Amino acid sequence: MTGAPELGRPRLQLSPREFGRIREFLYERSGLFFAENKKYLLENRMSRLLEAAGATTVDEYLTLLASPARGRQALMELLDAVTTHETSFFRHRTQLEAFQRQVLPQLLEGLKARGRRSLRIWSAACSSGEEPYTLSMLILEALGPTLGGWDVRIYGTDIAQSMIRKAKEAEYTKYSFRGTSPYYAQKYFEVLGADRFRVKDEVRRLVEFGILNFADDLRMGRMRGFQAIFCRNALIYFDKPAKQKFVDHF
Numbered sequence: 161m162t163g164a165p166e167l168g169r170p171r172l173q174l175s176p177r178e179f180g181r182i183r184e185f186l187y188e189r190s191g192l193f194f195a196e197n198k199k200y201l202l203e204n205r206m207s208r209l210l211e212a213a214g215a216t217t218v219d220e221y222l223t224l225l226a227s228p229a230r231g232r233q234a235l236m237e238l239l240d241a242v243t244t245h246e247t248s249f250f251r252h253r254t255q256l257e258a259f260q261r262q263v264l265p266q267l268l269e270g271l272k273a274r275g276r277r278s279l280r281i282w283s284a285a286c287s288s289g290e291e292p293y294t295l296s297m298l299i300l301e302a303l304g305p306t307l308g309g310w311d312v313r314i315y316g317t318d319i320a321q322s323m324i325r326k327a328k329e330a331e332y333t334k335y336s337f338r339g340t341s342p343y344y345a346q347k348y349f350e351v352l353g354a355d356r357f358r359v360k361d362e363v364r365r366l367v368e369f370g371i372l373n374f375a376d377d378l379r380m381g382r383m384r385g386f387q388a389i390f391c392r393n394a395l396i397y398f399d400k401p402a403k404q405k406f407v408d409h410f
């Protein structure tokens with residue numbers, strides 16, 4: 161999402177007290193930290209939500225968020241709106257090259273030496289799925305289309321429900337391919353239209369998606385048994401204590 165206000169809608173103006181309340185609420189529920197200079201961002205992103213909820217003030221909106229009937233869905237929508245989902249296939253070339261050339265071969269060798277043929281990878285805060293699908297393609301390149309007897313699972317999780325929905329659909333436009341070589345684009349995507357591409361089934365088969373909030377200690381505690389965890393461009397949104405708490409789960 162951009163920081164620009166939506167056309168035709170007056171921007172919400174948060175008073176210092178309202179900003180404090182919503183900021184505290186978001187921090188408590190997700191660890192997301194909005195510094196003073198990010199107030200405009202919350203104002204831009206929350207205007208539509210307040211309007212849709214029929215709330216005229218932030219206090220009313222916070223009451224809705226606390227309500228047993230509508231609170232859960234409203235919270236999901238709020239977290240969806242205030243998070244930044246920028247991503248793309250093959251986003252960090254050097255990291256992925258290191259994974260492909262060094263980390264993955266070592267992992268496979270080590271597991272094989274212990275008589276194990278099961279590989280578990282977690283893409284934590286995967287947004288719309290480009291990162292876990294990229295990892296799936298790299299693993300298919302390493303193991304071949306039949307995986308050579310390996311049992312491979314890649315888990316993609318994110319707090320934003322709309323992103324997980326999009327990830328499961330596995331349909332993308334050219335914008336998501338901005339760092340992708342033609343080799344991977346041609347091999348692992350079906351062309352659906354002029355600017356619509358779907359990740360092929362062989363890539364999708366290895367990946368499973370779910371909504372997961374890093375601040376959910378119980379569910380984070382159950383994320384165990386991974387040989388590699390990718391958590392790129394996500395920890396920047398948290399302060400130091402929250403970062404530490406989340407990373408301790410890894």
Ligand SMILES: C[S@@+](CC[C@H](N)C(=O)[O-])C[C@H]1O[C@@H](n2cnc3c(N)ncnc32)[C@H](O)[C@@H]1O
Nearest residue numbers: 190243246247285287319320373374392393394
């Ligand atoms: C910029 S994207 C990074 C996507 C991908 N890892 C990449 O590097 O391309 C950051 C993601 O972090 C997610 N996120 C933010 N707060 C989160 C939280 N508390 N728990 C889980 N995911 C969170 C956002 O929804 C967003 O999709």
